[in-house]
Each structure stands twice: as C-alpha cells, then as structure tokens.
Amino acid sequence: MPKPMTQRPLHLALNREGALFVFFWLTLTSAAIYSGKSGLVLLMSAISASLALAYFIARRNFQTMRIERRFKEDIFAGRETQIDLFITNTGHSPVFGLLLFERFSDNHVIGPIFIRRLNPGQTVSAHYMCMFSQRGRAFFQNIEIRSRFPLPFVELRQTLNIPDSACVYPTPITGDDELTWLNTTKNKKDTQRKDHALKELNHGVRRGHIAWKISARRQKWIEDAPMRSGTHEISHAIRIRPYQELGAFRYERQLSQATALVLDRIRHQQSGSVLIGNKNYLYGQTHEQRKTLLDALAQG
Numbered sequence: 001m002p003k004p005m006t007q008r009p010l011h012l013a014l015n016r017e018g019a020l021f022v023f024f025w026l027t028l029t030s031a032a033i034y035s036g037k038s039g040l041v042l043l044m045s046a047i048s049a050s051l052a053l054a055y056f057i058a059r060r061n062f063q064t065m066r067i068e069r070r071f072k073e074d075i076f077a078g079r080e081t082q083i084d085l086f087i088t089n090t091g092h093s094p095v096f097g098l099l100l101f102e103r104f105s106d107n108h109v110i111g112p113i114f115i116r117r118l119n120p121g122q123t124v125s126a127h128y129m130c131m132f133s134q135r136g137r138a139f140f141q142n143i144e145i146r147s148r149f150p151l152p153f154v155e156l157r158q159t160l161n162i163p164d165s166a167c168v169y170p171t172p173i174t175g176d177d178e179l180t181w182l183n184t185t186k187n188k189k190d191t192q193r194k195d196h197a198l199k200e201l202n203h204g205v206r207r208g209h210i211a212w213k214i215s216a217r218r219q220k221w222i223e224d225a226p227m228r229s230g231t232h233e234i235s236h237a238i239r240i241r242p243y244q245e246l247g248a249f250r251y252e253r254q255l256s257q258a259t260a261l262v263l264d265r266i267r268h269q270q271s272g273s274v275l276i277g278n279k280n281y282l283y284g285q286t287h288e289q290r291k292t293l294l295d296a297l298a299q300g
Contacts, residue, residue, distance in 0.1 A: 021153050025051075051151075058156045061147055064091025067100070069140060071166040074294075076259075077135045078171040084127045085143075089118040097149040102128065103142040103159070112146070132168045135255070135298045140164040169298045170252070172260035178246070178253050179261065182237040182275065237273040237280070243300070255297050262297075266290055 025047055032040035070084040083102070089095055095118045101111030113126045132138050143160045200222060215222045238258055243251045258274060262283055265272055271284025274293055281293040 054151050054154075057150050058147065058154075060091065060093065061095045061098075061149055062145060062156065062158045064089055064093075064095065065098075065145065065160070066090050067143055067160060067162060069162070069164050073291075074169065075132065075138070075166055076169050076171055077132050080129050080131045082127050083130050084125060085113065086123055086125050087115060087118065088123040089120055092120050094119045095147075095149075097147050099146040100126070101144040101146070102130075102140070103144055105139065105141055109144075111144075135168050135170045135252075135300070137299075138166045138168050140166070167295055167298050169294050170255040170259045172263060173253060173256035174260050175257050176261065177257075178250055179257055180239040180241055182239050237275055239275045240277075240297075242277075251300075255300060259294065259297055262290075262293060 025044075028040065028047070029044050032044040066088040068086045068088075070086065072081055075081045085100065087098075087100070096116070098115040098118070099112040100115070101109050101113075103109055110128050110130060113128060115124060115126070118124060141161065141163055143162055144157060145160065146155055146157050148155050200220060211222045211224045238261070240254060240258060241251075246254060262272075262274065266284055269284070271282070273283065274281045274297075276296050279296075281289070281296055283289045283293045
C-alpha cells in the first residue's frame with residue numbers, strides 16, 4: 001500500500017546559462033519600457049509568455065508523480081542492500097527528464113536516479129544501493145525531484161515527504177565465544193512401563209536378543225527388545241545476556257553471533273530458541289518465527 005505523500009513548494013535554481021538568460025530578459029524588458037518601441041515590447045511579451053508557459057508545463061511535470069519504496073526482506077548492518085523505487089505517473093500527460101535523490105535526516109544524499117520519460121499511468125522501477133552502519137530501525141523521509149524540462153537553463157526542485165522505515169538486522173558474525181547456552185530437557189510420556197518387551201522378530205530389523213526358550217515354545221522367533229521408557233529430548237536455547245553485563249562491544253558481538261547461528265540452523269532445517277530478557281523466541285518451524293526473532297535481535 002503506498003505511503004501517504006506530501007509535497008513541498010517548488011524551488012527554482014538557475015545555472016550559469018539561466019543567470020545569463022535572466023540578465024538578457026531584464027535588459028530587454030528595461031529597453032522595451034524606456035524606448036517604447038513596439039518591436040521590443042512584442043519580443044519582451046513573447047519571451048515572458050513563453051516563460052510562463054514553460055513554468056506551467058514544469059509544474060505539471062511534478063504534480064502527477066507517486067513514488068513508493070520497497071525493501072528487501074533481510075537487511076543486515078554493514079552489508080549493501082538494494083532499495084527499490086516504483087515511480088508512477090498519475091496524470092494525463094507524459095513527464096520528462098526527472099532526477100530523483102534520496103535525502104536522509106543526516107543530510108546524506110543518494111542519487112541521482114534518472115527517468116527519461118514516463119507516460120500517463122505508467123510505472124517504472126529503479127533502485128539504488130545503500131548500507132547501514134548499525135542495527136535497529138532505519139528511517140526514510142524525503143525524496144527530492146529535479147527537472148530541467150522544458151527549459152534546460154532553469155532547474156525546478158521539489159521535495160516529497162514520504163515517511164518510511166525498515167528493520168536492519170545485526171551483522172552476522174560466526175563464532176560462539178559470546179553466546180550463553182541453556183540446556184533444557186523435555187520428558188516424553190512413557191509408552192510402556194516395562195524396560196523390555198517380547199515381540200516377534202522382524203527379520204532384518206533386530207533390536208534385541210533372541211528368547212530361545214519362548215521361541216521354541218511358540219514355534220516362531222521371538223526377541224527380547226528393550227523399550228524406551230521415560231526418554232527425554234534435549235533442545236538447546238541461547239540466552240542473550242544484558243547490555244549492562246557485557247558492555248557495548250561484547251553485547252553487539254553477542255547479537256551478531258546469535259544472528260549468524262540462527263540463520264545457519266534455519267538453513268539446515270534445525271530449530272531452537274533464543275531467550276531475550278524474559279521472552280523466549282522460537283525459530284526453525286515457521287517463517288513468521290524467523291522474522292519475529294530477527295526483529296527482536298535488531299531492536300536488542
């Protein structure tokens with residue numbers, strides 16, 4: 001669903017050629033006014049009308065744009081990720097020569113992304129590469145659009161306020177020197193109270209020893225097979241130690257190692273759990289568990 005978008009006022013920016021044109025236009029206007037010659041007045045009027053028409057066309061070039069960001073599912077700190085932009089022309093006329101810049105709150109700018117032509121109702125996709133230095137929530141705010149259409153010496157700029165955010169996971173680091181393992185046991189329900197059971201021998205799958213006397217009495221092979229009574233299952237859980245206990249560097253390293261271990265175990269179709277504070281996060285069974293755990297590790 002597209003995010004709510006607000007537009008800020010247009011700004012004009014002149015390059016060197018634009019400044020010379022404005023100087024020529026002001027000189028021509030002054031000469032037409034003071035001389036009173038009809039030719040200069042007509043020329044000045046024609047140029048002024050052309051500038052007004054060009055500004056109207058340029059404004060329409062901006063007002064019919066809708067921009068949406070889309071993020072990859074996994075964004076890790078310290079690794080490049082691709083941010084996709086989908087630009088839609090919602091107007092009834094084509095737009096030309098757009099330059100898009102992503103502006104962050106720390107005055108960092110990524111761009112330009114050039115769009116040569118966008119027909120009415122058409123949506124084009126573009127992307128840029130971005131890297132985040134730390135885990136947590138990354139916030140996006142403004143996209144600036146620039147265009148020199150239809151006058152190459154005058155650049156119009158407009159900032160679109162498109163708030164957005166993405167979750168940045170810790171950088172995966174292999175190793176377990178900062179991890180704390182908790183061994184938990186689960187007792188299964190006993191299936192039989194006896195330690196051993198007599199059963200007919202299944203040739204090729206022998207689990208115990210032959211009961212010779214009983215086999216001779218029954219005239220068939222009987223084996224005395226041990227039964228698993230009171231068995232238990234051992235599952236490994238990771239405990240995330242608090243920030244106050246480890247300090248900044250070791251705490252971040254702990255989160256990074258936990259992230260790498262969880263991703264590796266999921267890749268090998270293994271399950272487990274991670275204890276963060278008082279809440280236990282399971283993983284390895286559903287994709288939703290994976291996302292919930294990684295979001296929790298990102299928030300720390």
